Amino acid sequence: MLGFVHFVDNRSFPVLISQPQQGTLADLATHKLAQSIVTGELAQGQKLNEAELAERFGMGRGPLREALRHLEGMRLVKRTPNAGARVVILDRKTLSDLYAVREALEGMACRIAASQMSDEDIAQLAALLDRHETQIEKQGGKVYAQSEGDLDFHYQIARGSRNQMLMDLLGSEQYQLLRMCRYRTSRNAQRTKPALSQHRQIVEALANRDGELAELLMRRHIQGAWRSISEMIDKEERAA
Amino acid sequence: MLGFVHFVDNRSFPVLISQPQQGTLADLATHKLAQSIVTGELAQGQKLNEAELAERFGMGRGPLREALRHLEGMRLVKRTPNAGARVVILDRKTLSDLYAVREALEGMACRIAASQMSDEDIAQLAALLDRHETQIEKQGGKVYAQSEGDLDFHYQIARGSRNQMLMDLLGSEQYQLLRMCRYRTSRNAQRTKPALSQHRQIVEALANRDGELAELLMRRHIQGAWRSISEMIDKEERAA
DNA sequence: AGTTATAGTTATGTCGACAAAGATGGTATT
DNA sequence: AATACCATCTTTGTCGACATAACTATAACT
Numbered sequence: 393m394l395g396f397v398h399f400v401d402n403r404s405f406p407v408l409i410s411q412p413q414q415g416t417l418a419d420l421a422t423h424k425l426a427q428s429i430v431t432g433e434l435a436q437g438q439k440l441n442e443a444e445l446a447e448r449f450g451m452g453r454g455p456l457r458e459a460l461r462h463l464e465g466m467r468l469v470k471r472t473p474n475a476g477a478r479v480v481i482l483d484r485k486t487l488s489d490l491y492a493v494r495e496a497l498e499g500m501a502c503r504i505a506a507s508q509m510s511d512e513d514i515a516q517l518a519a520l521l522d523r524h525e526t527q528i529e530k531q532g533g534k535v536y537a538q539s540e541g542d543l544d545f546h547y548q549i550a551r552g553s554r555n556q557m558l559m560d561l562l563g564s565e566q567y568q569l570l571r572m573c574r575y576r577t578s579r580n581a582q583r584t585k586p587a588l589s590q591h592r593q594i595v596e597a598l599a600n601r602d603g604e605l606a607e608l609l610m611r612r613h614i615q616g617a618w619r620s621i622s623e624m625i626d627k628e629e630r631a632a
Numbered sequence: 633m634l635g636f637v638h639f640v641d642n643r644s645f646p647v648l649i650s651q652p653q654q655g656t657l658a659d660l661a662t663h664k665l666a667q668s669i670v671t672g673e674l675a676q677g678q679k680l681n682e683a684e685l686a687e688r689f690g691m692g693r694g695p696l697r698e699a700l701r702h703l704e705g706m707r708l709v710k711r712t713p714n715a716g717a718r719v720v721i722l723d724r725k726t727l728s729d730l731y732a733v734r735e736a737l738e739g740m741a742c743r744i745a746a747s748q749m750s751d752e753d754i755a756q757l758a759a760l761l762d763r764h765e766t767q768i769e770k771q772g773g774k775v776y777a778q779s780e781g782d783l784d785f786h787y788q789i790a791r792g793s794r795n796q797m798l799m800d801l802l803g804s805e806q807y808q809l810l811r812m813c814r815y816r817t818s819r820n821a822q823r824t825k826p827a828l829s830q831h832r833q834i835v836e837a838l839a840n841r842d843g844e845l846a847e848l849l850m851r852r853h854i855q856g857a858w859r860s861i862s863e864m865i866d867k868e869e870r871a872a
Numbered sequence: 873a874g875t876t877a878t879a880g881t882t883a884t885g886t887c888g889a890c891a892a893a894g895a896t897g898g899t900a901t902t
Numbered sequence: 903a904a905t906a907c908c909a910t911c912t913t914t915g916t917c918g919a920c921a922t923a924a925c926t927a928t929a930a931c932t
Binding site: 441 | 883
Binding site: 415416418419454457458461462464465466467473474485486489490492493496497499500504555556557558560561 | 726733739
């Protein structure tokens with residue numbers, strides 16, 4: 393029995409990003425739905441009709457229901473008994489809570505990573521930032537790509553903590569919610585330059601094995617991101 | 633449309649503890665399975681046979697499969713495609729990671745709660761500790777009850793943070809894993825007395841609105857709990 | 873006209889049966 | 903006797919159909 397690649401890939405994203413074809417139908421539906429929700433193809437608060445989605449994905453309702461249950465555990469959809477499932481709504485309070493939790497968890501990841509990451513790991517992280525920089529210079533407009541790159545950076549640090557629970561939390565669940573938030577606000581985001589510079593500072597702190605400083609910088613970085621997002625939400629609300 | 637009680641109860645535990653009868657069969661199965669896993673009735677690593685469990689609960693395999701998917705998202709079971717689900721195994725590393733994350737999250741909850749909880753909330757918390765104390769004195773042997781009480785205390789503080797994501801994280805997911813750990817190690821635990829005194833200190837810090845101190849005390853409290861658990865695991869391993 | 877009751881429609885919850893993949897055990901061969 | 907192969911059996915994955923609860927629209931009544 394070969395042919396069961398379990399993604400131990402050093403740089404790959406957690407569970408749901410890749411692997412579009414492998415596994416059971418329920419897993420496939422989970423992936424497709426997560427993708428659709430995160431990219432905004434399925435609007436926030438939208439009702440998710442089981443029969444319709446099953447038809448669209450070419451499968452029965454059983455696997456689809458299992459996928460919905462999985463997504464519910466991931467906080468991407470919200471179910472109410474006998475009334476179906478709806479895409480989660482990322483209101484201001486929810487996002488505020490998310491960023492607060494993220495600040496604590498990623499700060500912790502950073503502090504631990506400073507003592508746990510190998511020199512090679514840190515070097516790779518620096519190389520990742522170099523790639524981001526060239527990418528930014530090439531395509532000034534396409535902010536989104538950098539956003540995904542930003543998440544990549546954060547995930548690598550979570551991995552550096554060697555704490556599986558932290559990786560799961562930051563990787564699979566919060567990660568999706570963040571991506572969702574990014575897709576929604578990326579149009580007018582211009583924070584890539586300062587973000588990159590902050591990333592550089594963090595890597596430097598990691599290279600110096602200064603966990604305290606690394607945590608502090610990461611917390612500030614996330615606070616800054618939240619301020620930026622928050623202002624954007626204000627504009628949205630004022631426009632509406 | 634009345635008759636849809638949504639559990640806004642001020643003191644109730646999250647999702648899975650109470651409500652044994654209400655909701656869909658899948659929800660009921662989730663609850664029963666979680667209970668069985670947490671109490672150790674289903675051993676760690678044990679294979680979960682769908683047909684057998686469905687029979688035992690008097691339902692079809694559909695709802696049961698949905699329950700398994702839900703539990704998977706909760707990290708209480710681990711599924712592998714085409715090979716079924718097994719109860720999660722809480723090894724030393726997993727627990728260590730859990731307590732590290734918990735320290736960060738509960739520390740944060742404490743800091744925020746110091747500014748967010750009402751005076752009444754804090755008074756109720758103090759009253760809760762009084763009840764624990766009388767309970768401890770009455771039944772010196774039954775440590776387990778205090779353990780559940782301990783979790784109750786921690787959950788009330790999470791609620792005090794007014795951060796829904798934090799409450800979910802600490803309440804539904806980690807909470808179950810912790811209970812599981814408690815059931816496993818509670819036989820020879822005698823840490824209720826110092827734990828209670830630490831709880832009292834935390835409440836005092838909250839009453840003084842000293843978030844920094846409250847966080848510090850909570851972190852130490854959890855570190856102490858981990859040391860205690862860790863020693864117990866050592867003994868277990870040496871015995872085996 | 874507004875509100876309530878009621879019938880009809882739709883969508884969710886559940887079950888049983890079938891298909892396919894995995895595990896098991898026995899037999900034959902070296 | 904040990905190993906490899908094959909048949910069988912178990913278990914998971916999937917589908918279609920039925921029951922029940924929620925939603926909707928129409929109509930009757932105040």
